[in-house]
Amino acid sequence: MKLSEEIKAYYNEHRPLGAMPKSCYAPFKNLYFGSDGRVTACCFNRSYELGSFPKNTIREIWNGEKIKTLKEKLSEADFSLGCSGCYQQIVAKNIDGTKAKQYDENPLNSNNYPSVMEFELSNLCNLECIMCNGDYSSLIREKREKRPPLINPYTDEFVKQLEEFIPHLHMVKFYGGEPFLVDIYYKIWEKIIEIKPSIIISIQTNATILNQKVKRLLEKGNFHIGISIDSLKKEKYESIRINAKFERVIENILWFKEYTQKRNTFFGISACAMTNNWEELPAFVRFSNALNAQVYFHNLIYPSRLSLMNEDENQLKEVIDVLTTFSFEAKTPIEIKNLNHFNDYILQLKSYFKEIEYRVLIYTAEDFLSYYTIKIQADNALNENEKNDLISIFTEKINYVDSKINNKEILKEKLSNLDHKNNMIYDMIKKYFKELSNEEVFDLMMARI
Numbered sequence: 392m393k394l395s396e397e398i399k400a401y402y403n404e405h406r407p408l409g410a411m412p413k414s415c416y417a418p419f420k421n422l423y424f425g426s427d428g429r430v431t432a433c434c435f436n437r438s439y440e441l442g443s444f445p446k447n448t449i450r451e452i453w454n455g456e457k458i459k460t461l462k463e464k465l466s467e468a469d470f471s472l473g474c475s476g477c478y479q480q481i482v483a484k485n486i487d488g489t490k491a492k493q494y495d496e497n498p499l500n501s502n503n504y505p506s507v508m509e510f511e512l513s514n515l516c517n518l519e520c521i522m523c524n525g526d527y528s529s530l531i532r533e534k535r536e537k538r539p540p541l542i543n544p545y546t547d548e549f550v551k552q553l554e555e556f557i558p559h560l561h562m563v564k565f566y567g568g569e570p571f572l573v574d575i576y577y578k579i580w581e582k583i584i585e586i587k588p589s590i591i592i593s594i595q596t597n598a599t600i601l602n603q604k605v606k607r608l609l610e611k612g613n614f615h616i617g618i619s620i621d622s623l624k625k626e627k628y629e630s631i632r633i634n635a636k637f638e639r640v641i642e643n644i645l646w647f648k649e650y651t652q653k654r655n656t657f658f659g660i661s662a663c664a665m666t667n668n669w670e671e672l673p674a675f676v677r678f679s680n681a682l683n684a685q686v687y688f689h690n691l692i693y694p695s696r697l698s699l700m701n702e703d704e705n706q707l708k709e710v711i712d713v714l715t716t717f718s719f720e721a722k723t724p725i726e727i728k729n730l731n732h733f734n735d736y737i738l739q740l741k742s743y744f745k746e747i748e749y750r751v752l753i754y755t756a757e758d759f760l761s762y763y764t765i766k767i768q769a770d771n772a773l774n775e776n777e778k779n780d781l782i783s784i785f786t787e788k789i790n791y792v793d794s795k796i797n798n799k800e801i802l803k804e805k806l807s808n809l810d811h812k813n814n815m816i817y818d819m820i821k822k823y824f825k826e827l828s829n830e831e832v833f834d835l836m837m838a839r840i
């Protein structure tokens with residue numbers, strides 16, 4: 392999964408600082424901590440694990456062999472170690488949406504400490520958004536999926552270990568769940584404010600929680616705010632972000648805008664671009680321009696039924712045709728950025744359109760196994776033993792699901808959602824199939840796909 396010279400040149404030309412020697416600086420600058428204790432180079436790369444807390448200390452993970460290997464790969468424009476999402480976006484020329492380029496502008500510390508850390512330490516959330524799942528929302532896990540709560544590995548020991556790293560950090564990012572509900576985040580924020588208050592603290596929030604405790608905290612640090620919102624229409628918004636109240640969220644967004652404007656810190660609006668809200672993408676650009684906020688469209692892969700990537704030829708053509716008719720004012724730096732982001736997102740959709748002819752239709756357990764056996768055999772990240780293990784894991788799990796679903800039309804519906812050649816789906820099912828029992832895989836397929 393290496394970039395061709397032509398694509399590499401296009402990518403380099405469109406990076407914020409121009410051409411750079413490494414295709415991605417995430418493993419050179421960043422660590423991402425997932426809610427199950429797993430540590431990776433970024434929140435996009437969930438399958439190439441660098442280590443796991445508390446089994447490994449933060450220092451061990453940052454200085455470990457796995458991160459060195461990832462550095463080597465990305466120095467050679469090789470995206471095969473869990474970086475297929477970025478690879479796919481770069482090939483689609485959706486450079487503005489690419490996670491990898493986000494690390495270009497962060498400093499590279501000469502003392503070999505990370506300059507960025509990303510935290511997704513808990514799935515505690517007050518919402519049950521239709522495109523989300525129980526790994527990111529405790530309520531969905533409990534109510535929709537009926538899975539046991541996640542066991543949270545992050546204790547005060549984690550905060551203690553961070554003390555060594557904080558003096559070298561330039562930026563920290565907090566995701567959820569809903570970050571303003573997560574207790575350990577308050578401990579980390581207080582620690583950062585005590586040790587190095589100039590650090591950029593970036594928070595991605597659903598904007599439903601804005602109480603006195605939050606406001607008092609925000610007064611103390613260098614907070615930058617990103618808002619997640621998927622519709623600007625009350626009814627649609629509340630049908631997507633279950634439990635949220637539209638008016639309250641808009642009120643809070645305006646408060647956050649004032650807050651960031653006064654402090655001259657970043658303010659962003661991000662939306663998941665989906666089959667049920669794509670018509671609103673131009674409205675998001677205008678809304679963001681009006682608030683002087685940077686817009687970001689998430690490239691939704693799961694659940695498949697909401698992913699634009701899985702639209703059929705006619706639907707996808709309509710989406711592209713409609714979106715390309717829009718034009719926007721682009722005079723201020725934010726307006727120019729937002730226009731660029733919108734145009735790059737259309738390139739992403741066009742690349743999905745080009746891929747339609749390569750889609751593989753999977754209707755039976757046998758189709759699934761032969762398709763993924765070929766994929767596993769071609770997976771450079773695995774050695775021969777790992778390939779054989781993975782093939783037997785896939786075979787066992789899929790045969791189990793097959794045996795439990797008597798109605799083969801339902802099986803076809805579940806499996807046909809896994810038919811796209813996009814490697815992110817492969818990476819995700821590889822991860823879940825390895826970790827979960829047969830019954831858990833069955834439940835997950837029923838609950839989520």
Ligand code: SF4
Nearest residue numbers: 415433436474477491
């Ligand atoms: S290439 Fe993308 S997925 Fe891989 S480490 Fe960099 S940002 Fe993460």
